[in-house]
Amino acid sequence: MCSSSVIYGRKVDLIAMLDTTVIQEFQRIVGTNHALQEEALTTSYTTDWTGRFKGASPMVLRPANTSQVSELVKVALSAGLSIVPQGGNTGLVGGSIPLHEEIVISTLRMDHCDPVDALAQQVTVDSGVTLAQAQTHVSPFDLEIGVDLAARDSCTIGGMIATNAGGINVVRYGPMRDQLLGIEAVLSDGSVISHLEGLEKDNTGYNFPGLLAGSEGTLAIITKARLRLHPRPSERCSAMIAFKTVDDAVVATSQLRRALPALQAVEVIFSEAMSLVSNHIGASVPVGAGSQAWLIVEVAANTDPTDELAHAIDDLGPLAVDVAVGLDTATRNGLWQYREKITEAIATQGTPHKLDVTLGASRLSEFVTEVPALISRVDGQATTVMFGHLGDGNVHVNILGAGGDEPNEGVDDVVLNYVAQLGGSISAEHGIGTAKREFLHLNRSEAELAAFRAIKKGLDPRGVLNPNVLIPPEYS
Ligand SMILES: Cc1cc2nc3c(=O)[nH]c(=O)nc-3n(C[C@H](O)[C@H](O)[C@H](O)COP(=O)(O)OP(=O)(O)OC[C@H]3O[C@@H](n4cnc5c(N)ncnc54)[C@H](O)[C@@H]3O)c2cc1C
Incomplete structure (x- = not known):
């Protein structure tokens, strides 16, 4: 069976790209049902x-275990093929999509969780395990994974490591890199590195988990991970707080971080995002209609943290316009849906440009206030919808209606340059992928990019693994 596809306006006979013996080798390794x-x-x-990134691939391979991944990589290497590693395909910067006719290695069949090591408070899982699956697996031990995000039902542990995912609890537990105590991965020549003992102290040279966290599939295919687990607090309380200005929300975030050691999340919804999500879920704005910003704050502890949260909110004084508190699970979920449904609400409006940036606390308010005007100057049709993880200075800038389906370089250019000018990061937690590759120089010096190239060349001299992602072409 031969399939053809349009790639950027070009008709390509994809299957014809692969030699019959290569196809047969791939089929032998994973079985014909898993060589799509x-x-x-x-x-x-x-x-x-x-829907922003559309590619095409001559073959999608679904290995069941590490040794199959290793065999596949060896065949691809000798056939001169490039590979896009893929987990749940929820990434937002195009890093998991075969935009250059690469083959795809999907880890979704690698979904085994080892028994929880309750003594060490750790677990080893396959890279294709979804976050929700891992959460369910550790929950009977009153333990939790330190990173949580709205894509939990689909995103995989391997993809989360490869993107160094952040999410809603970074303010307490740090990003994915901080959860890693060991890793197993297949390198570009098919060799396997495995270091899964989970020792808290282990200064025996280069730290592979640290290196592979955020490497976006360019250095190795992650096959297993040893994760640090956290005791799950038994009591939780959430509040939604409305603010007249963005600046007030930023100041309040700083005060709440100082006052609440049990702070688990500080999320922000700005006005456009609040109207969009309220319409989407068919509910009114819970508190402070007409405000500029809303924080959703969660505290979690083993003793009821409600009083602690109430005092901290009282201490905000006139900064807080209005507050709604969620004590039981249903009310808490009711408040959280305003934050968790935003991405879905945006997706109903068209294909957004998503820019995920971090600003220092002192520049956040200026950025959020200025950026919609900057964007409309480039594209008069564009609407800017912002929300994010304010506790980490992380703002998700979503641009709707900007210049059709293809990336509007003008809009990306103006926002990312502005971020760099304010000393921020052009990628807070989504990674660089293909979307921001050409902008990486805004945050990384010549010397750093040359070091990136040296690391890539050292571990993947033939450019087998995601050669079109992260590292700008001139440094590849
Ligand atoms: C509704 C929604 C909410 C989201 N919220 C957040 C959020 O709060 N915080 C956040 O950080 N992100 C968020 N994301 C983005 C996304 O979920 C994360 O980037 C996630 O970590 C990607 O995991 P994945 O398994 O889907 O990876 P994929 O999308 O499949 O891949 C992402 C990158 O990782 C590489 N990769 C995947 N698996 C492997 C592997 N086993 N070995 C090596 N490389 C691999 C790919 O090549 C690609 O470069 C959200 C996405 C959605 C759709």
Whole structure:
């Protein structure tokens, strides 16, 4: 069966790109049912979650274990093929999509969790385990994974490591890199590195988990991870607080961080995002209609943290316009849906440009206030919808209606340059992928990019693994 596809306006006979013996080798390794060729079967692996990135692949391979990944990589290397590693395909910067006719290695069948090591408070899981699956696995031990995000039902532990995912609890537990005590991965020559003992102290040279966290599939295919677990607090309380200005919300965030050692999350919804999500879920704004910003704050502890949260909010004085508190699970979930449904609400409006940035606390208010005007100067049709993780200075800038389906370089250019000018990061937690590759120089010096190239060349001299992601072409 031969399949063809349009890639950036070009008709490509994809299957013809692969030698018959290579196809047979791939089929032998994973089984014919897991070596997908027909376009109808590969489409969900070649288009991203937002619909912004559409690629095509001659073959999507679904290995069941590390040794199959290793064998596949060896065949690809000797056939001169490039690989896009893929987990849940929820990434938002195009890093998991075969935009250059690469083959895809999907980890979704690698979904085994080892028994929880309750003594050490650790667990080893396959890279294709979804976050929700891992959460369910550790929950009977009153333990939790330190990173949580709204894509939990689909995103995988391997993808979360590869992107160094952040999410809603970074303010307490740090990003994915901080959860890693060991890793197993397949390198570009098919060799396997495995260091899963989970020792808290282990200064025996280079730290592979640290290196692979945020490497976006360019250095190795992660096959297993040893994760640090955290005792799950038994009591939780959430509040939504409305603020007249963005600046007030920023000042309040700083005060709450100082006052609440049990702070688990400080999320922010700005006005456009609040109207969009309220319409989407068919509910009114819970508190402070007409405000500029709302924080959703969660505290979690083993003794009821409600009083602690109430005092901290009282101490905000006139900064807080109005407050709604969620004590039981249903009310808490009711408040959280305003934050968790935003991405979905945006997706109903078209294909957004998503820019995920971090600003220092002192520049946040200026950024949020200025950026919609900057964007409309480039594209008069564009609407800017912002929300994010204010406790980490992380703002998600979503631009709707900007210049059709193709990335509007003008809008990206103006926002990312502005971020760099304010001393911020052009990627807070989504990574660089293909979307921000050409902007990486805004945050990384010549010397750093040269070091990136040296690391890439050292571990992947033939450019087998995600060669078109993260590192700008001139440094590849
Ligand atoms: C609704 C929604 C909410 C989100 N919220 C957040 C959020 O709060 N915080 C956040 O950080 N992100 C968020 N994201 C983005 C996304 O969920 C994360 O980037 C996630 O970590 C990607 O995991 P994945 O398994 O889907 O990876 P994929 O999308 O499949 O891949 C992402 C990158 O990792 C590489 N990769 C995947 N698996 C492996 C592997 N096993 N070995 C090596 N490389 C690999 C890919 O090549 C690609 O470069 C959100 C996305 C959605 C759709």
